[in-house]
Amino acid sequence: MNPRVLLIDDEKEFVTTLAERLEIREFSTATAEDGETGLALIRKGTFDVVILDLLMPGMNGLETLKHIRHLAPDLPVILLTGHGSTREGMDGMRLGAVDYLMKPLAIEDLLEKIKEALAS
Amino acid sequence: MSTPASDLTTTALMGSVTAPATHDLMNVLAIINEHAGLLSDLLQFGGPEALTPEHLEKGIAAIATQVTRGRTLLTHLNRLAHAPDPNPSPVDVGLVTEEIVALTQRRFHARLAAPASSGIVTCDPVRVRLLIFRLLEAACHPTQQEETLVTVTSQGATLDITLEGHRPLEHPDPLAEEIGALLTSHHHTHTLSLKITD
Numbered sequence: 001m002n003p004r005v006l007l008i009d010d011e012k013e014f015v016t017t018l019a020e021r022l023e024i025r026e027f028s029t030a031t032a033e034d035g036e037t038g039l040a041l042i043r044k045g046t047f048d049v050v051i052l053d054l055l056m057p058g059m060n061g062l063e064t065l066k067h068i069r070h071l072a073p074d075l076p077v078i079l080l081t082g083h084g085s086t087r088e089g090m091d092g093m094r095l096g097a098v099d100y101l102m103k104p105l106a107i108e109d110l111l112e113k114i115k116e117a118l119a120s
Numbered sequence: 121m122s123t124p125a126s127d128l129t130t131t132a133l134m135g136s137v138t139a140p141a142t143h144d145l146m147n148v149l150a151i152i153n154e155h156a157g158l159l160s161d162l163l164q165f166g167g168p169e170a171l172t173p174e175h176l177e178k179g180i181a182a183i184a185t186q187v188t189r190g191r192t193l194l195t196h197l198n199r200l201a202h203a204p205d206p207n208p209s210p211v212d213v214g215l216v217t218e219e220i221v222a223l224t225q226r227r228f229h230a231r232l233a234a235p236a237s238s239g240i241v242t243c244d245p246v247r248v249r250l251l252i253f254r255l256l257e258a259a260c261h262p263t264q265q266e267e268t269l270v271t272v273t274s275q276g277a278t279l280d281i282t283l284e285g286h287r288p289l290e291h292p293d294p295l296a297e298e299i300g301a302l303l304t305s306h307h308h309t310h311t312l313s314l315k316i317t318d
């Protein structure tokens with residue numbers, strides 16, 4: 001079965017295009033544009049890894065991460081940040097994210113992080 | 121005109137406004153990057169017929185949209201960067217409001233309900249920007265789930281900036297008095313009135 005990736009980011013163009021690129025590489029994907037929708041998808045389905053943006057309106061990335069840890073403690077979460085610093089990414093790792101990446105992404109870096117997350 | 125804004129005020133303005141704006145610019149680049157990457161992927165992995173004219177048109181249109189978005193953000197950022205210039209030109213507070221709303225959109229989820237009226241006001245360009253920023257911060261929805269609507273209208277010699285927000289103002293902002301503006305508040309609606317320069 002193809003690895004199932006859930007992408008949560010409020011930038012629709014970004015998240016749908018990245019999902020398309022992952023599907024070309026034989027991942028199965030689902031997308032959500034806010035934390036609440038992402039959590040609803042996690043409650044309903046099974047995912048192997050979550051890619052989660054940190055800065056979103058409504059429930060932000062760190063809040064969403066806390067809920068994910070409660071709902072699915074073993075589900076690996078990779079954070080995305082558009083910030084120019086690594087502080088928010090480090091905060092996320094303290095809350096249980098496996099890693100973080102800065103936007104714009106190099107697809108090779110993301111694939112490597114997903115591979116590591118799936119192996120963990 | 122009053123004395124120029126202090127270094128502390130200028131730094132507060134620059135830090136507060138450029139943080140959400142540069143985050144937005146990262147997203148602009150990220151979207152361009154993904155669309156360009158998708159076109160490249162389709163060429164590389166999809167076989168000779170995978171990259172259709174529709175794919176190309178969609179990718180090009182998306183990139184063009186993001187270039188426009190990025191250019192708008194950079195135009196506003198450039199105008200902001202010149203706010204602390206010595207001997208500033210008169211301030212069009214309508215344009216300044218549009219600038220601050222656009223640069224902080226990601227943080228406050230505010231938007232102009234209609235194009236802002238133009239209104240030249242004799243006031244410190246840093247203080248007036250910081251005041252608009254603080255009003256947006258005070259009025260916006262705590263988790264940005266609902267928009268704050270901003271209108272800028274001129275009536276005679278007065279320019280009114282009205283924020284239809286989600287919270288009452290807890291205390292009046294002293295910056296309003298410093299720039300010679302009148303700040304009034306009724307429930308969640310806050311209005312800043314400035315005298316237009318002849």
